[in-house]
Amino acid sequence: MKVKRKKQAKHLISVYRNFFGFREPFQVVIDGTFCKMSDQHNVDIKDHLGRYLQSEVECLTTRCVLKELELLGDVMFPAKMVAQRLKLHRCGHRKKPKSAVACLKSLLKENNSEKLAIATQDFELTKAAAGVPGVPLLYMYKNNVVLDKLSWATAKRVEDLSQGKTAPSDDQQGTIVALKKEANIELSKVRSTRKRKRRGGPNPLSCKKSKKIPQPIAQSNPDPDRTGKRKRRRRRANNVDSPKTQ
Numbered sequence: 553m554k555v556k557r558k559k560q561a562k563h564l565i566s567v568y569r570n571f572f573g574f575r576e577p578f579q580v581v582i583d584g585t586f587c588k589m590s591d592q593h594n595v596d597i598k599d600h601l602g603r604y605l606q607s608e609v610e611c612l613t614t615r616c617v618l619k620e621l622e623l624l625g626d627v628m629f630p631a632k633m634v635a636q637r638l639k640l641h642r643c644g645h646r647k648k649p650k651s652a653v654a655c656l657k658s659l660l661k662e663n664n665s666e667k668l669a670i671a672t673q674d675f676e677l678t679k680a681a682a683g684v685p686g687v688p689l690l691y692m693y694k695n696n697v698v699l700d701k702l703s704w705a706t707a708k709r710v711e712d713l714s715q716g717k718t719a720p721s722d723d724q725q726g727t728i729v730a731l732k733k734e735a736n737i738e739l740s741k742v743r744s745t746r747k748r749k750r751r752g753g754p755n756p757l758s759c760k761k762s763k764k765i766p767q768p769i770a771q772s773n774p775d776p777d778r779t780g781k782r783k784r785r786r787r788r789a790n791n792v793d794s795p796k797t798q
């Protein structure tokens with residue numbers, strides 16, 4: 553079962569790598585509910601995630617998550633202790649803290665441009681994150697971390713990208729435009745050289761092929777073959793004759 557789980561996770565991660573540009577270390581933003589679950593089952597989050605995803609993982613949380621855990625009091629104190637060991641990810645709500653759900657939602661925006669994975673047990677956050685294409689969702693089942701299957705929004709974006717590569721996301725379109733601007737001169741040079749080659753190349757080659765294809769010429773070859781044989785015979789005859797005369 554463990555091998556199967558890891559294989560499934562590896563496959564899902566390859567999708568996020570290839571279609572959404574995820575790179576190591578994978579940044580996983582963890583909320584209070586996930587911290588609480590990991591504490592209940594004595595799971596070391598970073599160690600467990602690294603082994604499960606077979607990748608370098610950076611476990612993060614936000615000030616808003618910590619603030620919310622603090623406000624919830626003793627019930628969530630163990631979860632707060634777990635969350636405090638995680639690195640802080642800047643959410644921009646230092647002056648006006650939001651609820652954990654609202655905070656993590658705001659990090660994802662429309663296209664998860666920061667390439668964040670979300671680790672949560674919260675249904676509302678899960679539902680919101682599933683609506684954004686390219687968000688890996690992690691949850692805990694008993695004492696195991698599970699990388700959720702592709703959400704509907706993610707699967708649809710993957711299908712769009714793989715079928716017609718003409719429909720890239722807004723982020724991809726932006727990078728394509730930027731790259732074109734940067735390499736404008738080089739691209740024009742490459743294109744001009746290619747055109748020159750095409751002008752000279754295809755005409756003689758196509759002519760040669762057209763001559764080779766019709767085979768009636770090969771049928772009319774017997775005559776030249778016979779002449780060739782006659783010539784050879786003549787040469788042999790001359791060669792044989794010459795030593796005798798000498």
Ligand SMILES: [Zn+2]
Binds near residue numbers: 617643644645655
């Ligand atoms: Zn925040």
